[in-house]
Amino acid sequence: MTEFTAIETYEGLVQAANALRDGDGPVAVDAERASGFRYSQRAYLIQVYRRGAGTFLFDPPPIGDFRPLQEAIGDVEWVLHAASQDLACLREVGLDPSTIFDTELAARLLGREKVGLGAVVEDILGITLAKEHSAADWSTRPLPQSWLKYAALDVDLLVDVRDALANELVEADKTEIARQEFDAVLHREAKPAPADPWRRLSGIHSVRIPRNLAVARELWRARDEFAIETDIAPGRIIPDASIVAVAHELPRTRRALSELRTFSGRASRTELDRWWAAVERGLATTDLPPVRQPGDSLPPPRSWAQRKPEADARLRAARAAMMAVAEEHHMPVENLLTPELLRRVAWTPPNADAASIGSALADLGARPWQIEATAQIIADAFVEASQSSDPASEQVS
Template sequence: MIASDDAFADAVAHLADGDGPVGVDAERASGFRYSQRAYLIQMFRRGSGTFLFDPTEISDFAPLADAIGGEEWVLHAASQDLACLREVGLDPSSIFDTELAARLLGMPRVGLATVVEELLGVKLAKEHSAADWSTRPLPQPWLTYAALDVELLIDLRDQLGERLVEAGKHEIAGQEFDAVLHREPKPPAADPWRRLSGIHALRSGRNLAVARELWLARDARAIELDIAPGRLVPDASIVAVARNLPGTRRALADLKEFTGRASRSELDRWWAAVDAGLHAADLPPARVPSDALPPPRAWAARHPDADARLRLAKQAVVDAAERFGMPVENLLTPDHLRRVAWKPPVDASVEGIRAALADLGARPWQIDATAQIIADAFVTAAQSVEDATGAAS
């Protein structure tokens, strides 16, 4: 463990003197802590060795960023770790994502342990993947596990890189890696409490107001304690209270469905939230405006044109994905296809489809692979709807 500024300076010097790409991984405490900060950052570089950094003890990661920021970083499922790495000032200029590479190569299972075993013949134990990495001191078996997560990343990158070249997918992978690296984070939800599991069962504004106030109270306490909200009171308990609308503190305490480690120890806090919801004047609407499309299963009855476009284009993209030897969602984001089918460009030619896909964020290689077949499918769909309408009349 690198847990002091002096040891950190020595580790930075070693990593700077190493050769080639840098294997990087990070461990969080998801499910235990509120924050998604990194509690351990692992790095490996040939000629340098393996280093496990404790971000809670390192005052400034800038020297490390300066030393290796210009090198290629190798991560597995990079989108999961980039945010917490950037939080401490570690932001790569280029990446190689071994999980994404495995997907593009059509490997049936893309977990790190599986890919390492298939390509390198090494079995990785994954027994500590869901551990509470905020624990201090970290047990030695956990540190060994964490080190193994990065020590083989460079060898894995070499194997996957060769296969990408052989499959003619090297340029495709480069575009995908760059897209992951520069993807904008999702903006925060306007009403994050609406993500409560099971809240769809609540219909009235009063029930929703109680759910909202309980969620806000739980979230504030979770932030204060830096603990995962569900470890205080689970979502199911909040929804149960909002459904039953207990009218007194005693009724709340007597509700068997109201569980969780803090459900009784902080009962006054939760009752204050329930009471606020029961007397709130600003009742939330059951539904809020959204740019989400109607579920495709409902298109056939009310939007047969869009349904025909989606069905035929989806099959064409599925067939193309099989030819490319990769999952269909990697060939083209399903939401991109749904949106183009729902509201095709006025110019539904190949160029019009290309422009529409580009506006949605599709990468150039994805557009090259799918624009023509989507345009062809739309033409066939229009003809099939016209034929069906003529036959019905």
């Protein structure tokens, strides 16, 4: 049985980088984080495979400087599965590809129903991957041998999967589509941090009084500060439900907070002074947050029929047309065009012609192939929706 070890030294990294430089073809890359356990989204293990070189596992924290590896493979195509999940933590240590092949995205574009790595590997190669360590705490040290084996297998087969999917993309005449999609993932800008991140608390929509929202906000801030200090996932300190429960109850004393049964979590009592200070700030502040936050988000489509019926008609007509086009392309409709983009042009439409629709979609970030495939369809659907809702057209008919 092969024993796997994680490289922990700069010298070991240099040796591995030299071997990978001398390998053949694209490199398979994967990263393991400790989501749900740690506050940070840093990589706690990085796996790299290249034909002719083999598989290498790297322990990022003790290595620190990954420049030799970047110099060795930076100009080679990187094969990743669900690249958008790993690019940020790879870039954090200085690893940044110039081109990528995303096996999950390729599987989506080819219309596969199951696109998880295990399902794709089994479907293409007939090999079953065990996924029992996918949600493990990868900040654990030392890493168990079974975890290292699991991590190595994630990249050992990825280049073979890439080659098979690339052939299928050629057969389906989707190579250029995939190239544009991969490039969009690689160069997608990170979303700006929300102005009020505490509003993402699960269940916060049930709190509708400014004073109560202020308490929730102060508790969220206190929890976030403590999570950063300890590098522990916020939900493992006190869950969102506990913060929302306190916001509803508004305990007026430290003792009342401690006796609140719905206020739970591993640090709900050990850090009680911290939480009570936050509650006091929320109760005393004059900076009360509004119940609703102004923004450019659209109302939920279920409300369109009453709020803006003409937009609802456009959206319904375009959705039906898009479903038909997606079936023709044998891919999910959300890959044909991001639903948010369709909603935006339906809510505030440009002129109902393909050129205007295409220009609006381009401004929103749609890729050229998406515009070519959908702009005329959307324009026709908007015209149809307008005519069907026009009383004059009904009288003529």
